[in-house]
Amino acid sequence: MIPFVDLHAINARFEDEFKIGFQDFLDSSYYILGNQVKTFEQSFAKYCGTAHCVGVGNGLDALQLILEGYKLLDKLSIGDEVLVASNTYIATIIAIKQAGLKPVLVEAESKTFNFDLDALEAGITPKSKAIMPVHLYGQLAPMKEILALSSKHNLLIIEDAAQAHGAKDANGNRAGNLGSAAGFSFYPTKNLGALGDGGAVTTNDDDLAEVIRKLRNYGTSSKYVNEVLGFNSRLDEIQAAFLNVKLPTLDSDNDFRRKIATRYISEINNSKITLPFYDKSDAHIFHLFVVQVENRNEFQTYLNENGIGNLIHYPIAPHQQNALPDFKHLKFPITEKIHNQVISIPISPVMDAQQVSRVIEVLNSY
Known part of the structure; x- marks a missing residue:
């Protein structure tokens, strides 16, 4: 039997380093948003070529927190439309709906399973405020054309990069650095997978990164100081330790x-x-x-x-x-x-x- 994916064999390659990372985690006595998360955020931002990486609980949360962040920054409002692929995994659409926005489903094209670009442009209305391209199965969406549409219609571009860790365009720019912001998942089966749930937001937007850091941690700017109504969605310290081992x-x-x-x-x-x-x-x-x-x-x-x-x-x-x-x-x-x-x-x-x-x-x- 050839398994669809052998997670044990994939992760066995790192077992010794995992044990060292786990021991460092235990010895630190710092179990939430500690040095392992900080190290991973810095490393993954550098890898993607972005100014910021914010570790969160999972890929769904990453997308929703981007949308919530843009709402707080007055770049999105309840009821705004977000154009999204009709053939994506449902989590992409759930994130839009849970943020109080309206998903506008766009037909796929049969060659790459990404956006039908004619259908995408046809779906843009005065209520459209963002496009959420999905790099489905690990293949980049047609970002050059999507970026041209976003410029023409003044739309945010929020990448669902949950399946595209490391994919690069013709200019060498990686997934996560191709739009306004991007959400990643580190679900165990991903090309960069944790040993449990995990996610991250990458962006070059300083204000968005600052807001998402608050949102992921109950809306706090410092301990017990809550500026906004936030969430509890933090990348686990131990999962960050494992991701630090696997990223290279x-x-x-x-x-x-x-x-x-x-x-x-x-x-x-x-x-x-x-x-x-x-x-x-x-x-x-x-x-x-x-x-x-x-x-x-x-x-x-x-x-x-x-x-x-x-x-x-x-x-x-x-x-x-x-x-x-x-x-x-x-x-x-x-x-x-x-x-x-x-x-x-x-x-x-x-x-x-x-x-x-x-x-x-x-x-x-x-």
């Missing part, structure tokens, strides 16, 4: 994923399977390797019978979820097709060549 290997791990992806794309040759778009640039970090098949149930059964781990990202489109009844009447044909046909196959920095070859063999024999 992120680029090499991403490179390894690209090598596997390159083999898949060049060696999988089956007319029943549609492979993902890849232009051989660093704009894709292959958090997931997602293929499309017309009869997904049959294909998934075949993979399971042949010992190839798999997952579906994601089986139900957001506008079809019971949690979002306001969107039930909407129709997004491309998004719906994507959600009905996509399935993810194994890709990780601990797969060996034999495992990759076996995945290729099984898919070619389907």
Whole structure:
């Protein structure tokens, strides 16, 4: 059996350093917002090329706190519209709704699964105040075009970078440094994953960073001094310690994923399977390797019978979820097709060549 993702093997590479980090954490007697969080915030900001990184509880909170911060800075107001991908993971939309804003779902395009740019521009109204591009599966959204639209219509750009740690555009700018602010998740399966929940906001906006630092910690500016109604969403000190260990290997791990992806794309040759778009640039970090098949149930059964781990990202489109009844009447044909046909196959920095070859063999024999 080739697992979809072997988290034990991924993290076993760092076990000795984890133990040292955990001992340092214990010895510090400083368990919340201590030196490990400060170190990670500085390191990840430098890695992304931003002035600020603010560690928070998870990726959902990262996005919501950005929106809440902009509300406090009078750049957003209750009821403002935020344009967002119709085929994203539902957390992106939850963040917008929980901040009291209105998600405007935008159809995907079938090549990269990112925004249909014509649909994006068509969705802009006088109430639009922000665009939230999603770097889905680890591939950068078309940021050049999105930034042009934001400039034309005076819109904030808030990246959902939860799956894109380390992805770079043609100019070498990384995800997290391509808009007004960005939210990251460090869920264990991410390319930069903690051993529990974790998230961060990156931005070059000094005022936003200051506000989010208050918001994440009950709205305090100093101990017991509360300036705003805040939240309790702080990156755990121990998770920051683990992330500090793993961050230096992120680029090499991403490179390894690209090598596997390159083999898949060049060696999988089956007319029943549609492979993902890849232009051989660093704009894709292959958090997931997602293929499309017309009869997904049959294909998934075949993979399971042949010992190839798999997952579906994601089986139900957001506008079809019971949690979002306001969107039930909407129709997004491309998004719906994507959600009905996509399935993810194994890709990780601990797969060996034999495992990759076996995945290729099984898919070619389907």
